[in-house]
Structures are given as C-alpha cells and as structure tokens.
Amino acid sequence: MLNRRMLLNSGLATAGVGLTGAALVPLLTARDANADATATGAAPAPAPELFRVPLPVPPVLSPVSTAGGVDVYRMTMRRAVREILPGMSTEVLTFNSSFPGPVIRARSGRPVIVHQRNLLDVPTSVHLHGASTSQHNDGKPMETIAPRDTRTYLYPNRQPHASLWYHDHAHHLESENVYRGLSGTYLLTDTIERRLPLPTGVHDLPIAIRDAHFDDAGQLVYTMGDRARQTLLANGVPYPYLQVAARKYRFRLLNSANVRSLKLRLADGSPIVHIGSDGGLLPRPNPTESVFLSPGERADVVIDFSRYPVGTQLVLQNTTGAGPADLIGQVLRFDVTHTAYDPSEIPAELRTLPPLPKPTAERTITLSMDEGGTGTTPPQGYIDGKVYAPDRIDSFIRYGASEVWTVTNLNKNIPHNLHLHLVQFRVLERNGHSPDAAESGLKDTVMLLPGETIKLQATFDTFRGAYLYHCHILDHSAMGMMATMKIT
Ligand code: C2O
Ligand code: CU
Ligand code: CU
Helix, strand or coil: CHHHHHHHHHHHCCCCCCCCHHHHHHHHCCCCCCCCHHHHCCCCCCCCCCCCCECCCCCECCCCECHHHCEEEEEEEEEEEECCCCCCCEEEEEECCECCEEEEEEECCCCEEEEEEECCCCCECEEEECCCCCHHHCCCCCCCECCCCEEEEEECCCCCCEEEEEEECCCCCHHHHHHCCCEEEEEEECHHHHCCCCCCHHHEEEEEEEEECECCCCCECCCCCCCCCCEEEECCEECCEEEEEECEEEEEEEECCCCCCEEEEECCCCCEEEEEECCEEEEEEEEECCEEECCCCEEEEEEEHHHCCCCCEEEEEECCCCCCHHHHCEEEEEEEEEECCCCCCCCCCCCCCCCCCCCCEEEEEEEEECCCCCCCCCCCEEECCECCCCCCCCEEECCCCEEEEEEEECCCCCCEEEEECCCCEEEEEECCECCCHHHCCEECEEEECCCCEEEEEEECCCCCEEEEEECCCHHHHCCCCEEEEEEC
16 A cells, blocks of 8 residues: 555646646636546546535544643544445545544634644655744745654744635645645734624534545545536535524635636525635625635635525535536535524725735746647646746745736636635736725635736745745646746
8 A cells, every 4th residue: 555655646746747638628628518428538536416415524633731822733644435436445645544634723813733643654744734934934835854864843823814725735745734634724814803793602613625536445536637627526525515693694705626616606606795805804805606616716705594494405506617517516405404593794994905015026936837638748737937946946935025926827728726825915917907805804815817927925024934925726836837936
C-alpha cells in the first residue's frame, strides 16, 4: 500500500504524467454542460440515492488548553474508512478521522495553536486559507510535516472575523491530499460580527461542497483534470437532506472542490441572502437568486425558511459545470419539518469596511495554461509565463505597500482563479466595471473566466516574508500555476 502510494505521489511530482491530449479536454471545457464521463474511460460511479442521509455537521474541535488566552488544539492526520456511498467503504485522508476535518472556532485577538501530527504516509503542510500568519506558520509547500512528525502552527488571529478553511499545501501533493479529504473549516469571529442578530448556534452551519469520482469499488479516484468527478458531496456525504425549522438559518458555504465551480440556487428560485464572502461580512446584505463559488471561495448566506409551509422540501441546486444534471445539478435538500420562534434578523448594514488606502504600487499578473491537445507533453500552468519554482521570488513587495494588481486570464477556454496568501483584498474592477455586490467585501480568492481581467487592491502591512499566490483550481496549481511574493 505504502509503496503504491509513494509511487503514485512521485508520479505526480512530474505534473501530469500519463495525461493524454484527450484527457486534457475536460479541463479546457470545465464549464460545459453534459460532459461525457465515458470519454475518459472512467468506470461509472455507483449512483447514490438522493436525499437518504442527513447532512452531517463536522464536530467543533475542543481545545486541549485555553491557558494564557491561547486556544491550543491537537489534530492528527490519518487514514480512515468512511461509508460515503451506501454499503461501500471508502478510504479517505482525515484530520482527526473527520471527513471533512473538524471545525475550529476562533476569536479575533485570541491566538490559536494547532499541533498537527502526521500519521499518513505522505508529507503534508497545513495552510490556513485566508489567514494572516507569519511565513513559517503559513503551511509553505516545502515546509512539510514528514510522516510520523508533528508541527506546531501559530495563528495570531489579528484580523477581523472571516470564514476561513485549512487544507494541505504540500508541494505537488496538495491537490490529491485535499481531494482525498485534508480540509476543514475555521470560523473566526469578532465583536463586530457577534453583536449582530444573525442566526447562531444550531442555526449557523458550515457546508463544504465538493465533487468526487468513485470507482466501482467505492474508492476515490484521483487523476489530474478528471472530468468524471461527478458525485457532489456536502460535508462529505452525497446528496444529503437537512431538516430545518421554518425560520432563518445561516450557512457558511465553502467550495472545497479541486476544479469544479458551483452556482447554487434554491429550486424555487427564491432569494438567498448573501451576507459574507471570503473575508467576512459584506457591507450590506445582498439578496440574490444564485451564489457563485469557484474552488476555495466562501459565501456566507442566510436562507429564511419561514416563507415555506411545514412539509416543504426544497432542493439546493447547482446550475453550472460539466456532468449529468441528476448528479451535478443538485447538492442537498432542505426539509422544513417544524415551525420555530426566530429572534434572528439580518441588519441592513452589516459592517463598515476600512477605507481603501491610496495605492502605492501597481502590478500586472497573467494567468495561463497550455490549451488544446498538447500531444505527449504534459500541460503546464503559468503565472506571468512561468511555472512555479519554490525557491524563486516572483514579486517583491515593499512592507506597508498598498498595491493594485491587474490580473488577466489569458486562456480562451479555461477558467482560473487567483488566491493570495496573507491578505484579504478588495476587487476594484471586473472587465472595466465595478464588481457586483457579491464581490463588494473582502476576498482572498477571485474568479476569472477565460479572457477576463480584474483589478484588486491589497495592503501588505502585517507580516514580512515569502508567501504564495496561485490559481486555486488545485489541479492547475499542481501544474505550476503558483508563484511567490516576498514582502520586505
Ligand atoms: Cu487555499 Cu494556497 O491555498
Ligand atoms: Cu491560502
Ligand atoms: Cu487555473
């Protein structure tokens, strides 16, 4: 087992070995409807029955110590076996045997320490996505935890509330490790957020959505650019139901898929109130028919089920991406089972964002990937025309600078997104227009459809050091779409 896995992983190190021109097509048309899974020769996944299991909510992790105003946690990365498809055992990679990982709840101003023990047979590196940490606590690709080792991460939480997530970031392995289960939610709150009368407690639930490809033995299949990841999982299970009261609920939606973007809507087209993005609450609530999430992005939403009579069943649908509608077109079902008193409210003003400082520097960034059949050459991904090299610094940034980045996706058919470590940024423009309400808040990951250009502004006034920026379509970052900025 160990040898086979080591072999598989070393194969990955050469980025895309074994991919043929035909197998690449799925990446190029990832947003097409009705992709043909059999084109890749994939065995069909056993179709799970819809809405048969309840939505699991990952456990909130308890600290082992809170002494001195620091919450200390222990996590162990280990293999586990889960019944994901009915009657089948699937091997997954977990934090604390939980798939996805346990939830950490943290508060601004109160540091968190996580001791991460790696009982897997692959190196890992744990990154807290969206967090401002010192560089050696950022889960750098080369600063890995060897099998049987432990590493301690310090998260100062000197930033406002935000729905963050943690995931593996080991060089060339992160895409497969995350796919096999190494991700979890980290909810950072602060007094600004806590004084709002938003739904809390059991009415505030994280929902991580991703896709997966199972072979006919129920095992997760990982190949880069796989078009046959067509089973959607919500908190690790396919097509669950959630019993809700006829009242408001807050959902912390996360797209934890490697490649697939999601466009989520309620089956009846009624409004979802979008209240937050990657970096916390939006200035104002944004009632919308659909919420778009590219891989790595989060959306904080409130759904008011009081408009439905008890007995209503309402499917949360996905309306974008390749795959058969019965598999990728629905995520979960809300079952309104009872009435309830609801003291929660959505205030008309949620937060005031800090004013944007005057920019001190400008920079252009291009994203691209080999497009079209490249024959025998494995495809590569580029930022500014370069494939990732761990010891090269691609951008030098002056400490304290507030930079405007003009970012362009040069591809004609391939979507990309851009994630910056260390900072939460603002989207200033999308294709020359101001962004819509969904992008009015703080972001750490931004989608770029083929040919699109965005402008973002980020201020680098927290830590000095070397940090990553990359496409968060993890199959792409594993193909080289990653770069390093150094704040000096
Ligand atoms: Cu979500 Cu570089 O990470
Ligand atoms: Cu990140
Ligand atoms: Cu990409």
